[in-house]
Amino acid sequence: MLADTGMILPNFTELRIYPSFTEIRQQYNVPEKFKMYFSRDVFANIVQGSLSIEGIPIESKQVVHKANNLENQTIFVQRHSSEEPQECRVIQADDLLLQNIKTKRYFRAQRHELEYVTIPEQEGTEVTYVLKQQGKATLSYQIHGESHQ
The missing domain is CATH 2.30.30 (SH3 type barrels.)
Known part of the structure; x- marks a missing residue:
């Protein structure tokens, strides 16, 4: 479901399940530039505005939608x-x-x-955070419950 491009694995993952959504909280030891990759299906189910980093101040956040790179290949x-x-x-x-x-x-x-000839890129979304410092931070987001789909 969720893959990070820098191979930084979470220290732990906490799920909080509610009737209409689930909150996912993952703690990481993050570098100052922290990239996460979400497949198209996972990102489509994230509640808009819920994706955040806690524990370290954010200098910037960039969201890039990656299309399949096969065209013209x-x-x-x-x-x-x-x-x-x-x-x-x-x-x-x-x-x-x-x-x-x-x-x-x-x-x-x-x-x-x-x-x-080359490995095809998956469609999805890459989220890059530039943080004030490296250290422990929690990535938090909510996904829609079954009733949304």
């Missing part, structure tokens, strides 16, 4: 094990509309047919 499509993979360019990542590099023709592929 080169990939290979392996349709049949007896054939050579086709080198393609991704035109539309959401429905996998591709263009064959050699023939210039367009087609759609299935995810299991793709071979990647």
